[in-house]
Amino acid sequence: MKLLDPTPQQAAAIVQSMHAVVTANGTRAAQPLEIASIEAIQRHMMRIASPIAPSAQTLPADLETVLDTPVLRRQLVRFMAILAMVDRAILPAKVAVVDAAASRLGVAENGLKVLRLASRGKFKGITFELMKRFVDWWSPSGKARFRDWMSFLWWMLPMLHGEKTKGRNRELVARYRALGELPPGTFGRTLIDFYTTYEINLPGEPKSVPWAMHEVYHVLSEYGVSLPSELWLTAFIGGTQEETALDQILFGLLSYHCGRQIVLGVISEGVFAPEDYFRAMARGASINVDLVNGWDLFQVATVPIAELRARYNIPPVSPYERERTAPHDGLLRGAGHSTPVLEPA
Numbered sequence: 001m002k003l004l005d006p007t008p009q010q011a012a013a014i015v016q017s018m019h020a021v022v023t024a025n026g027t028r029a030a031q032p033l034e035i036a037s038i039e040a041i042q043r044h045m046m047r048i049a050s051p052i053a054p055s056a057q058t059l060p061a062d063l064e065t066v067l068d069t070p071v072l073r074r075q076l077v078r079f080m081a082i083l084a085m086v087d088r089a090i091l092p093a094k095v096a097v098v099d100a101a102a103s104r105l106g107v108a109e110n111g112l113k114v115l116r117l118a119s120r121g122k123f124k125g126i127t128f129e130l131m132k133r134f135v136d137w138w139s140p141s142g143k144a145r146f147r148d149w150m151s152f153l154w155w156m157l158p159m160l161h162g163e164k165t166k167g168r169n170r171e172l173v174a175r176y177r178a179l180g181e182l183p184p185g186t187f188g189r190t191l192i193d194f195y196t197t198y199e200i201n202l203p204g205e206p207k208s209v210p211w212a213m214h215e216v217y218h219v220l221s222e223y224g225v226s227l228p229s230e231l232w233l234t235a236f237i238g239g240t241q242e243e244t245a246l247d248q249i250l251f252g253l254l255s256y257h258c259g260r261q262i263v264l265g266v267i268s269e270g271v272f273a274p275e276d277y278f279r280a281m282a283r284g285a286s287i288n289v290d291l292v293n294g295w296d297l298f299q300v301a302t303v304p305i306a307e308l309r310a311r312y313n314i315p316p317v318s319p320y321e322r323e324r325t326a327p328h329d330g331l332l333r334g335a336g337h338s339t340p341v342l343e344p345a
């Protein structure tokens with residue numbers, strides 16, 4: 001995703017469009033959480049210190065003219081898709097406004113499929129859609145083959161794994177374990193310490209997954225494993241990505257804000273706080289490296305973690321964020337729960 005520096009006219013069009021979503025094009029009253037989200041987007045993603053109010057609550061008539069770059073157009077559609085989920089109901093009338101803006105702006109975003117399915121309550125369809133996107137990426141050909149599906153499903157069903165899996169992946173496990181021999185404070189050592197602290201099986205071990213990127217994002221972002229911080233992490237990851245940004249973000253909102261079971265694991269409601277969430281997204285959007293295509297964690301394993309975060313232009317976490325992400329095992333091994341909405345910092 002990209003941080004924006006819109007002109008006053010562009011900012012006004014973006015803000016009016018965001019209000020058009022939460023009011024279903026002026027037919028409903030916006031909820032306080034939705035208004036707070038629009039203001040937080042302006043502060044953190046649009047870098048507007050004093051958020052502006054809309055001049056109307058319908059899509060601007062000159063939207064296509066004012067938003068004259070692909071980046072502005074795509075980012076607006078993403079903001080609108082996020083806002084369509086803030087009320088947790090994911091109303092078709094709000095999704096229709098997102099689709100109308102995307103059509104007018106010529107934005108074809110895969111995450112909009114997820115949004116439409118959610119508005120119709122087709123959550124199993126979302127699971128399949130996200131899996132297909134991942135398996136396409138997983139496949140050497142870029143298009144999921146039967147063997148790619150079988151490989152993916154094997155790894156995603158850890159209850160089937162056993163000692164034979166460990167034997168076949170002994171070299172992979174050894175490579176990760178070697179990171180524990182690096183000096184404290186290096187990226188590789190910090191990553192392996194994260195695995196150890198939270199008792200996560202290393203890639204290649206029984207009941208593991210064969211990649212480490214989720215844990216890599218935890219370490220780079222400094223977000224722990226509490227329920228609020230896991231939601232922040234999905235915003236951070238989405239901020240770092242481009243083609244799959246909205247997929248990641250909507251999955252996080254569905255799982256940790258709307259309480260919808262998309263994959264096995266903990267779900268929650270009530271942990272979304274706009275300031276925290278969009279601050280996390282902006283931290284991810286500040287990154288200056290592509291962690292999805294061609295990046296290799298072992299190539300930077302010996303770099304001090306603080307130096308690596310600075311090299312990648314990742315803003316430091318605030319004392320408030322550090323306190324809210326204090327480690328505990330509620331997400332990894334707990335049953336999940338609903339909690340009150342947090343007050344922003």
